[in-house]
Amino acid sequence: MISIQGQAVVAGIAEGETLVSHEPLSFWGGYDHSTGEIIDRRHPLSGQMAAGKVLAIPFSRGSSTGTAVLLEAIKSGHAPAAILTTGVDTFFALASIVAEEMYGRSIPIVALTAEDFGKLKTGERVRVEAEGLIRRLNGASDWHG
Amino acid sequence: MAHESLQSTMQAEDTTMLKLSERDAAMLRGEQGAATQMAMRILARMAEVYGAEELLDITGAHIDSTVYIGEGGLEFAERLASLGAQVAVPTTLNVSGLDEHGWREWAVPPEWARNAQRQMAAYASMGTTPTWTCAPYQTEMKPKFGEQIAWGESNAIAFANSVIGARTQRYPDLFDVCCAITGRVPAVGLHLTENRAGEVLFRLVGVPEAIQRDDAFYPVLGHWLGRMAEERIPVIDGLRVTPNEDQLKALCAGAAASGRVALFHIVGVTPEAPTLEVAFQGRAPQAVFDVTLEVLRKARRELTTAEGETLDLVVLGSPHFSLAEFRQLAPLLEGKHRHARVKFLVTSSRAMAHLAEKAGYLTSLKNFGGQLTVDTCILTSPMLPPEIKMLMTNSAKFAYYSPGLLNTQVTFGSLNDCVESAVRGQVLVREWE
Numbered sequence: 001m002i003s004i005q006g007q008a009v010v011a012g013i014a015e016g017e018t019l020v021s022h023e024p025l026s027f028w029g030g031y032d033h034s035t036g037e038i039i040d041r042r043h044p045l046s047g048q049m050a051a052g053k054v055l056a057i058p059f060s061r062g063s064s065t066g067t068a069v070l071l072e073a074i075k076s077g078h079a080p081a082a083i084l085t086t087g088v089d090t091f092f093a094l095a096s097i098v099a100e101e102m103y104g105r106s107i108p109i110v111a112l113t114a115e116d117f118g119k120l121k122t123g124e125r126v127r128v129e130a131e132g133l134i135r136r137l138n139g140a141s142d143w144h145g
Numbered sequence: 146m147a148h149e150s151l152q153s154t155m156q157a158e159d160t161t162m163l164k165l166s167e168r169d170a171a172m173l174r175g176e177q178g179a180a181t182q183m184a185m186r187i188l189a190r191m192a193e194v195y196g197a198e199e200l201l202d203i204t205g206a207h208i209d210s211t212v213y214i215g216e217g218g219l220e221f222a223e224r225l226a227s228l229g230a231q232v233a234v235p236t237t238l239n240v241s242g243l244d245e246h247g248w249r250e251w252a253v254p255p256e257w258a259r260n261a262q263r264q265m266a267a268y269a270s271m272g273t274t275p276t277w278t279c280a281p282y283q284t285e286m287k288p289k290f291g292e293q294i295a296w297g298e299s300n301a302i303a304f305a306n307s308v309i310g311a312r313t314q315r316y317p318d319l320f321d322v323c324c325a326i327t328g329r330v331p332a333v334g335l336h337l338t339e340n341r342a343g344e345v346l347f348r349l350v351g352v353p354e355a356i357q358r359d360d361a362f363y364p365v366l367g368h369w370l371g372r373m374a375e376e377r378i379p380v381i382d383g384l385r386v387t388p389n390e391d392q393l394k395a396l397c398a399g400a401a402a403s404g405r406v407a408l409f410h411i412v413g414v415t416p417e418a419p420t421l422e423v424a425f426q427g428r429a430p431q432a433v434f435d436v437t438l439e440v441l442r443k444a445r446r447e448l449t450t451a452e453g454e455t456l457d458l459v460v461l462g463s464p465h466f467s468l469a470e471f472r473q474l475a476p477l478l479e480g481k482h483r484h485a486r487v488k489f490l491v492t493s494s495r496a497m498a499h500l501a502e503k504a505g506y507l508t509s510l511k512n513f514g515g516q517l518t519v520d521t522c523i524l525t526s527p528m529l530p531p532e533i534k535m536l537m538t539n540s541a542k543f544a545y546y547s548p549g550l551l552n553t554q555v556t557f558g559s560l561n562d563c564v565e566s567a568v569r570g571q572v573l574v575r576e577w578e
Contacts (some may be wrong), residue, residue, distance in 0.1 A: 009194055024375075024405070029524070029546040033215060040549045041450070059376065061405050063546075064209045064297045065525075067317035072215035087376075091317045093194045094187075098319045101187060102221055 004116045008132035009088050010096040012108035015127045015137070016081035019053040020120045021045045027066035027073075027091075036078035054128065055080035056120045060091040070095035075103060082108040082128045086117045110134065163192050164199050172327055180230035184323035188331075191320060197331030205288050206236040206325035207281045207305075209297025210318040211268050212525045213242030213261035221319060222267035225326070233328030236273040237281040239298045240465075241265045243526050244518045245277070251518070251528035261526070271326070277520035278494035280394065280464040282309060290416055293336055295324030299401035300394070300464050300542060306408040308393050310416035312336050315407040335408055341417060342426035343410050345374055346433045349383030352441065356577055357385055361445070361559040363392040364541030366436065367399025369444035371406050373434055380424045381411045381436075388414065391470055398464050399541030442577060448544040448557035454571035456556075457533040459483075459563045460523055462492035463540040471501035471510075477564045478513040484570030488533070489515040492522055513567075524550050537572055539563050 021044050025031070030040035036051025045057075051073070060066050070092060073079035083092050092109045100106040108128045112120075125137040165173065173189060175182040192200060210218060242261030243253050253261075269275045276284050281296075282304045288294050288311040296302050296313040297320075305311040314334045316324065324330050334340050347370060349357070356362050370379050379400075388396070388411075400406035410418035418424035461474070474491070483489045491510065493501070498519050501507050510517065523529055524546050536547050536555040544557040558566065558574045566573045 026402075028214075029549040042548070059405070061403075063299050063402070064302070064315065064317045064321075065212050065214065067319050068210065068212065068214040068218045071217040071221070071319065075215075075217040088194060088196070090191065090194055090314075094191055094317050094320050097187060097190050097194075098221060099217075101183065102217065102224065 002136040004112060004119065004134040006084065006110040006112040006116065006132040006134055007088070008108065008130065009093045009111050010106055010109040011130050011132070012082070012106055013128060013130050014054065014082035014108050016052055016054045016125070018056055018120055018122055018124045018126055019045065019048060019050055020056040020122045022058060024059050024061035025057045026061045026063055027069040028063040031069055031073065033069050033072035033078055034076060036073065050080045051078040052081050054082045054084060054126050056084040056117065058086045058117065059089050067091050067095040071099055074099040074105060074107060079107055082110065084110050084112055084117070084120065084134065086114045087111055163189065163197055165189065166200070169200055169329060178229050180225050180228035181326055183225065183228060184230070184326040187320070188323045188327055188329060192331040195331040195333045197333045199332050200329040201293060201332040201336060203234055203293045203295050203324060203328055203330050205234050205286065205292060205294040206232065206321060207239060207294070207296040207298060207301055208236060208268060208273065208321045208325055209239040210322050211238050211241050211264065211277070212318065213264045218318070219260055219264045222264050225322065226267040226270050230326050231272040232325040234325060235286060236325045237276040237278070237284060237286050238268055238273050239277070239281070240279050240521045240525050241277050242521060243528070244520045247518060248526070248528065252530040253526060253528050257527060276494060276496065278465045278496070279522065280467065280494065283390070283467050284496060293330070295321055295330050297321035300398035302407050303397035303401045303409070304394060306335055307397065307410065307415050315405060339426070341408060342378065342428055343380035343418070343424045344377035344431050345379050346430040347379055347381045347436050348433060349381065350435045350437050352436065352438055354385050356438070356441070359559065360392060360395070361539065362441070363388060363395040364399040364539070365441055365445045365448065367396040368403045368448055368541045368545070369436065369440065370409060371400040371402060371404025372444070374400070374404055374406055376405060377431060379406065379409045380418065380421070380430070381409065382421055384411055384414060389469070391467055394464055395541065402542045402545040438577065445557065445577070448541055449555065450548050451535055451554035451556045451572070455535045456487050456537055456566055456570065456572050457535045458488045458490060458529070459537045459567040460490045460492070460543055461539060461560070461563065463522060463524070463542045465497060466491050466493040468497055468500050468504065471497070471506040472504070474560065475506040475509045477561065478509040478515065481513055481568050483514040483567045486570050487567050489513060489567045490518060490523070491515060492518050495519040523547070537563055537566055
């Protein structure tokens with residue numbers, strides 16, 4: 001079976017290519033909400049475009065302004081399609097919940113176990129289901145191997 | 146740890162539910178107005194995300210959502226304000242997007258300024274105290290030990306929890322205001338005694354007292370703490386000196402920028418750590434890190450991205466400069482003048498700047514050719530002209546964020562190095578020996 005069961009912190013459906021890092025990221029100072037580029041020059045994903053991707057980072061780091069940055073990105077259409085974390089990340093959840101409150105538009109936030117998170121690789125096409133199921137759409141999978 | 150907490154949350158989903166009090170439920174039904182209803186709707190949903198079983202009362206709040214990021218945050222603030230939002234508890238406001246009365250001296254685009262001012266007006270209309278500072282713990286509204294509060298602003302959260310012993314989660318923008326309006330927070334995390342125990346130990350090993358007294362030691366230690374602690378609560382042991390409030394402030398800002406430290410303990414210094422055992426609430430550390438001089442040198446080097454000696458701007462004051470810091474700076478500037486090529490900027494709060502002026506500390510800054518900005522920060526206001534590319538600072542937070550946010554390069558140095566570099570017109574840094 002080509003899937004990982006996560007916890008839907010903010011439920012929703014999304015599809016996209018994965019962008020994975022094991023380094024936490026602060027969206028404030030780390031994410032350009034008008035382009036979707038990761039701009040923390042000390043981060044391994046620096047220079048990558050995360051807009052429309054399924055972004056997997058362990059958790060959000062740093063400034064409490066990170067939620068406001070993600071809200072702007074959701075509003076302007078430059079947010080990741082979904083965000084996967086290890087454990088529940090309240091910052092990402094809040095941005096998505098407020099975006100729904102304000103604009104009727106949220107992105108799925110899914111919490112995975114550290115073990116399942118470790119199975120993710122950049123560049124895979126995945127679908128996030130409403131109940132937090134992550135399905136891999138192409139290629140053979142070693143997720144359960 | 147993350148794994149364990151996730152498991153418990155997942156199990157909790159099936160068995161526990163958020164129980165709202167009658168007052169909470171009334172707010173949710175809109176009986177206290179539409180703004181309170183909207184705030185409670187977000188709060189109740191977030192309380193489930195936090196895995197809370199109930200909400201608890203707070204006695205103060207600090208709103209970080211004042212920082213103007215873009216239209217979304219502004220629309221959120223104006224929606225709440227237009228619905229008649231009023232805070233339920235004494236509430237301070239964090240930095241805004243501009244120096245309200247001084248922004249025209251800088252490169253802030255007028256249209257941006259109008260939006261930032263609208264956002265300031267929205268939050269000021271909610272019955273808040275317009276402190277416009279990232280160091281609310283250095284105002285008259287500083288909370289007390291054991292107080293339950295809802296604070297935003299990462300450095301202030303770390304200070305309130307660690308140095309004061311007040312209790313707040315690491316509340317994000319857009320949520321802090323919901324807590325302030327309802328006067329409620331999810332009863333989870335750092336609000337509860339059992340979750341405030343130290344988890345990892347940082348032992349200072351062979352760090353000379355002279356370095357422990359050095360102001361630059363604290364932001365560097367904070368930077369390292371944030372890098373290594375990850376999501377765990379650090380305990381520092383082996384400090385042989387008693388740090389002052391501004392040194393602890395610098396530690397907080399460094400730790401909350403490079404990591405997500407919301408609470409740390411220093412044995413013999415901070416209020417919940419009279420002894421190592423108490424700091425860990427009798428539990429064993431999950432990990433032990435030795436902080437040696439070599440580690441500190443490495444951490445210090447990480448804060449510098451610039452190469453060479455070119456310098457455009459020396460900037461001090463993240464978190465906002467205190468009266469004590471103005472007092473410390475004034476004699477260093479006396480009789481000197483900055484190099485014509487280098488700007489010299491201090492950021493502070495309007496209240497602190499007023500006190501510093503009355504105390505006479507601003508005269509030497511002015512004679513030095515230095516500038517002062519209040520209400521905001523170079524990281525939250527597009528105030529720096531584009532030709533400024535090479536920064537120098539004594540703040541780990543400025544050093545951490547300026548490369549990404551401002552597309553500049555930065556050198557970290559002590560306060561003395563910063564002043565001397567501004568005079569010479571090029572970077573001068575003395576490493577620890």
